[in-house]
Amino acid sequence: MKYADFYQRSIVTPEQFWQDESALITWDTPCMQVLDYSHPPFARWFVGGRTNLCHNAVDRWCATQGDKAALIAISTETNTERTYSFNELQAEVERCAAVMLALGVGRGDRVLIYMPMIAEAAFAMLACARIGAIHSVVFGGFAANSLASRIDDARPVLIVSADAGSRNGKAIPYKHLLDEAIALSSARPAKVLLVDRGLAAMELVAGRDEDYASLRAAHLDARVPVTWLESNEPSYILYTSGTTGKPKGVQRDVGGYAVALASSMKYNFCGKAGETFFATSDIGWVVGHSYIVYGPLIAGMATIMYEGVPVCPDPGIWWSIVEKYKVTRMFSAPTAIRVLRKHPPEFMRKYDLSSLRALYLAGEPLDETTSEWIAGELGVPIIDNYWQTETGWPILSIAKGVEDLPTRFGSPGVAMYGYQVKLLNESTGEECGANEKGVVVIEGPLPPGCMQTVYGDDRRFVDTYWSTFSGRQVYSTFDWGVRDADGYYFILGRTDDVINVAGHRLGTREIEESISSHANVSEVAVVGVEDKLKGQVAVAFVIVRHGEQIAAEAGRAALEREILGVVDHQLGAVARPARVYFVPQLPKTRSGKLLRRSIQAVCEGRNPGDLTAIEDPASLQQIQHVLQDCVSK
Numbered sequence: 012m013k014y015a016d017f018y019q020r021s022i023v024t025p026e027q028f029w030q031d032e033s034a035l036i037t038w039d040t041p042c043m044q045v046l047d048y049s050h051p052p053f054a055r056w057f058v059g060g061r062t063n064l065c066h067n068a069v070d071r072w073c074a075t076q077g078d079k080a081a082l083i084a085i086s087t088e089t090n091t092e093r094t095y096s097f098n099e100l101q102a103e104v105e106r107c108a109a110v111m112l113a114l115g116v117g118r119g120d121r122v123l124i125y126m127p128m129i130a131e132a133a134f135a136m137l138a139c140a141r142i143g144a145i146h147s148v149v150f151g152g153f154a155a156n157s158l159a160s161r162i163d164d165a166r167p168v169l170i171v172s173a174d175a176g177s178r179n180g181k182a183i184p185y186k187h188l189l190d191e192a193i194a195l196s197s198a199r200p201a202k203v204l205l206v207d208r209g210l211a212a213m214e215l216v217a218g219r220d221e222d223y224a225s226l227r228a229a230h231l232d233a234r235v236p237v238t239w240l241e242s243n244e245p246s247y248i249l250y251t252s253g254t255t256g257k258p259k260g261v262q263r264d265v266g267g268y269a270v271a272l273a274s275s276m277k278y279n280f281c282g283k284a285g286e287t288f289f290a291t292s293d294i295g296w297v298v299g300h301s302y303i304v305y306g307p308l309i310a311g312m313a314t315i316m317y318e319g320v321p322v323c324p325d326p327g328i329w330w331s332i333v334e335k336y337k338v339t340r341m342f343s344a345p346t347a348i349r350v351l352r353k354h355p356p357e358f359m360r361k362y363d364l365s366s367l368r369a370l371y372l373a374g375e376p377l378d379e380t381t382s383e384w385i386a387g388e389l390g391v392p393i394i395d396n397y398w399q400t401e402t403g404w405p406i407l408s409i410a411k412g413v414e415d416l417p418t419r420f421g422s423p424g425v426a427m428y429g430y431q432v433k434l435l436n437e438s439t440g441e442e443c444g445a446n447e448k449g450v451v452v453i454e455g456p457l458p459p460g461c462m463q464t465v466y467g468d469d470r471r472f473v474d475t476y477w478s479t480f481s482g483r484q485v486y487s488t489f490d491w492g493v494r495d496a497d498g499y500y501f502i503l504g505r506t507d508d509v510i511n512v513a514g515h516r517l518g519t520r521e522i523e524e525s526i527s528s529h530a531n532v533s534e535v536a537v538v539g540v541e542d543k544l545k546g547q548v549a550v551a552f553v554i555v556r557h558g559e560q561i562a563a564e565a566g567r568a569a570l571e572r573e574i575l576g577v578v579d580h581q582l583g584a585v586a587r588p589a590r591v592y593f594v595p596q597l598p599k600t601r602s603g604k605l606l607r608r609s610i611q612a613v614c615e616g617r618n619p620g621d622l623t624a625i626e627d628p629a630s631l632q633q634i635q636h637v638l639q640d641c642v643s644k
């Protein structure tokens with residue numbers, strides 16, 4: 012089939028198109044209306060239909076391939092490896108669901124999951140889906156304050172966690188961070204369920220903390236039927252950074268998400284039941300939700316959950332997994348591939364990778380060098396795909412399952428089915444022509460699978476995403492882009508204060524707020540600066556309150572360490588800036604707005620752009636001097 016025709020049908024007759032796609036999943040009750048868009052921009056898909064994500068991911072496969080692999084949990088941190096068949100996965104999910112029910116979790120209740128990459132994390136997500144509870148997974152690398160703000164917003168009745176994660180063989184205790192986060196938050200959960208991996212000591216709070224192994228043992232034979240949910244009931248909340256310091260709870264539905272994932276597994280990832288999918292992300296990110304847990308399982312594939320780094324015990328570890336489990340489709344991020352490229356290719360070449368059909372890369376721009384290198388090594392198509400936490404599945408890519416269109420270096424591809432992607436001129440709001448730079452937007456309704464709203468805040472959903480252009484309600488991705496004459500898009504970076512470090516999305520405001528809490532910080536600006544390995548790194552410029560501390564080099568270094576420690580402690584190491592520089596003033600407009608983009612330009616050796624509004628041009632020169640000083644040392 013021609014992709015252009017397929018795409019056209021999804022845009023011209025979306026209801027028919029998605030009605031057909033909805034047959035890819037199992038429904039308890041078919042929908043009465045495919046799309047309700049009577050209150051734009053809120054789109055309701057498959058209205059009245061009843062289904063369940065856990066049923067589609069697990070139960071429905073038990074009948075036909077119950078003994079086949081479903082979840083393969085590999086940890087090179089604890090040297091453990093375990094394959095759960097669909098039947099075994101179902102039993103574990105039912106046990107976990109029974110435990111949750113016993114702890115008082117009901118339909119619509121929130122369950123916060125703060126866990127390392129262990130099988131129990133997937134059980135917990137699927138158990139929530141099974142009983143209609145709304146999970147909110149928080150990345151294990153986030154620390155107390157990040158966690159507390161998510162607890163406050165989601166108000167979970169239960170938190171599921173573990174004693175510790177592990178990185179590079181070193182245990183990273185979770186429990187004390189969790190206790191601290193709960194103490195900081197105003198919405199204390201009634202219960203905390205803890206998986207004890209034996210990695211770190213835990214002090215249990217009587218009456219609140221429960222041991223997972225003991226409760227599981229008490230529910231070994233539990234049968235918990237799935238709760239059929241109306242398609243538009245929320246399935247999960249996933250927090251993501253934006254322009255303000257307060258992360259947004261991206262809320263997703265049940266039916267639309269299941270259909271979108273099933274379609275993308277067919278047309279984008281070409282996954283077949285019985286094969287193995289390997290996404291190297293973490294369940295704390297959207298890729299983990301869509302393409303570690305739900306997507307592959309909905310397609311009847313085995314999915315690999317990997318705890319560990321890509322270079323331990325050696326840089327061949329991922330490829331040994333591909334060989335051993337005959338992975339057919341692999342999903343990773345450009346940074347990970349850049350890391351592997353620094354090691355001798357022999358680590359990759361010694362494995363039989365003939366099962367692999369394609370490598371999918373997403374989360375950050377894919378540079379030509381990395382793409383060419385890995386394509387050469389693997390001899391399979393490298394498929395870039397561009398999307399966001401908000402959309403849940405690719406906006407731009409090449410849907411090889413529809414038509415084998417060629418990829419183009421530097422471009423994630425063309426608009427995916429269901430997405431009316433446009434480029435608008437930032438000032439006039441008019442549509443851009445070929446090769447003209449504009450803001451990447453999507454005309455409503457967003458297709459199935461995309462966010463329904465900001466959790467608990469419909470107004471914020473409309474104001475944040477749909478109000479960029481006056482007089483025109485379109486969804487803004489907050490990315491710059493251009494499109495060539497053939498419809499291939501190129502992504503040119505964010506229009507807002509969000510930065511992308513190794514494929515992880517971070518809000519510079521959040522980092523600034525954290526740094527500001529240090530007693531000797533008067534003002535701070537955080538910007539994303541180009542980095543060869545990670546794409547971008549965060550760099551902080553700080554004005555101190557008391558200059559004596561930074562009079563000497565040793566004092567500056569000590570204060571930098573203290574500030575980085577604050578960020579580590581509050582937000583987690585994932586948000587830690589690469590450097591902290593001390594400056595006498597920060598470049599601002601006359602109305603007091605920080606000129607972050609000018610600072611970024613100076614850091615990257617580019618022209619800082621239009622400076623007519625700057626209050627004191629010397630402030631940028633001072634930044635230049637500080638940077639030069641550090642380079643020359």
Ligand code: AMP
Binds near residue numbers: 396397399400423516
């Ligand atoms: P996240 O919500 O964490 O997935 O981050 C989404 C953002 O990452 C997008 O808005 C883009 O800025 C960036 N991004 C994701 N995928 C790509 C890609 N394939 N190419 C370029 N940028 C990407």
